[in-house]
Amino acid sequence: MAEEQHTTAPSQLQYDDADEYRPEPPPPPEIPAWKDGSVRVGIHTSIAGDISGALEIAHGLGANALQIFSSSPRMWPGDRDSSRFAAADAARFRERRRQLGLGPLVIHDNYLINLASPDRVLRTRSVQAFHGEIVRALALGADYLVAHPGSCCGSHPSDAIAAIADGLRQAVRGLKLGDLRILLENTAGQGNSVGSQFGELKAILDLCRDLPMGVCIDTAHLFAAGHDISSEAEFERTLERIEAAIGLANVHVIHVNDSKAVFGSRVDRHEHIGKGKIGLEAFGRILNHRHLTARAFILETPIDKPGDDRRNVAALWKLLGQPVPAGGGRKSWHKPRPQSSAKKKTRTPSVRTKASSARRRKIK
Ligand SMILES: [Zn+2]
Numbered sequence: 001m002a003e004e005q006h007t008t009a010p011s012q013l014q015y016d017d018a019d020e021y022r023p024e025p026p027p028p029p030e031i032p033a034w035k036d037g038s039v040r041v042g043i044h045t046s047i048a049g050d051i052s053g054a055l056e057i058a059h060g061l062g063a064n065a066l067q068i069f070s071s072s073p074r075m076w077p078g079d080r081d082s083s084r085f086a087a088a089d090a091a092r093f094r095e096r097r098r099q100l101g102l103g104p105l106v107i108h109d110n111y112l113i114n115l116a117s118p119d120r121v122l123r124t125r126s127v128q129a130f131h132g133e134i135v136r137a138l139a140l141g142a143d144y145l146v147a148h149p150g151s152c153c154g155s156h157p158s159d160a161i162a163a164i165a166d167g168l169r170q171a172v173r174g175l176k177l178g179d180l181r182i183l184l185e186n187t188a189g190q191g192n193s194v195g196s197q198f199g200e201l202k203a204i205l206d207l208c209r210d211l212p213m214g215v216c217i218d219t220a221h222l223f224a225a226g227h228d229i230s231s232e233a234e235f236e237r238t239l240e241r242i243e244a245a246i247g248l249a250n251v252h253v254i255h256v257n258d259s260k261a262v263f264g265s266r267v268d269r270h271e272h273i274g275k276g277k278i279g280l281e282a283f284g285r286i287l288n289h290r291h292l293t294a295r296a297f298i299l300e301t302p303i304d305k306p307g308d309d310r311r312n313v314a315a316l317w318k319l320l321g322q323p324v325p326a327g328g329g330r331k332s333w334h335k336p337r338p339q340s341s342a343k344k345k346t347r348t349p350s351v352r353t354k355a356s357s358a359r360r361r362k363i364k
């Protein structure tokens, strides 16, 4: 009976499902704002001084996407620490980018990297430097890392292709790429550069099937490499060739540059939109082509005089038939003053570059 006594009291112990601990259901994976299906127009922007400044510049110019170098593009990264971002700087960059809704974030790799170099020292350095590119891209939450395939310096193209694929795999070793995708850029075909032929890009992709890879197509490079995209019929044929060799679905970013160099010259010289040999009309077709929707269009045009960057961004929006987004309304862009000056003064940016408009003129 005593036991029954015990069983009556339990009304207090009764199971009340309000008391149950229910873990919060895991939030659905956050879809970045930039993947909202809207047209994405970006511009290569300097990270000189403060990486987050690049975001303000791109936004202020009326872009909703951007490309940057994550370190000085013509210098080998120094010691391990100087080639990385301080965690606080990277976090601030990611947060500001989220606030501005900028994306995709594209990082262009260092020009000195040549994964196809037959020189063992240069090749090792290239693999290390590309590893650093990936580490920094991951720290900044980049979506794409654009890489020039390399230059075969006399070796057979097939050897170069195998070396590039092998180098990429070595550079990725030990890293989780997550949403980061490595994009191989087509080249103008200057010197012994690999990648002016779509088949070469495809061969590298085929050897790197286990890596998140894709392609970035540069319009000026296409034109210089012998695809006359200034003509509507030839542009269509070029898209057909890309589709047949690589698959347009593998093209994630388009570098939108007019060409100073003449058709088929294999010379890489970018020009303002509509002021070069490709021409405004052709860019209207490229930007609005039914097979190129949902691609990011990134400018790498020169800055010959102040405002050229803003004008090129505006030119793309005009060709797309859309108004320049809100951030681009400013007449001139000034760097915001640091909010906590005391802290800022003592902070040493872990990556310092002396980017200048002169350097930006040479983006490939
Ligand atoms: Zn490039």
Ligand SMILES: [Zn+2]
Residues within 6 Å of the ligand: 185, 218, 255, 300, 363, 364
């Ligand atoms: Zn390019």
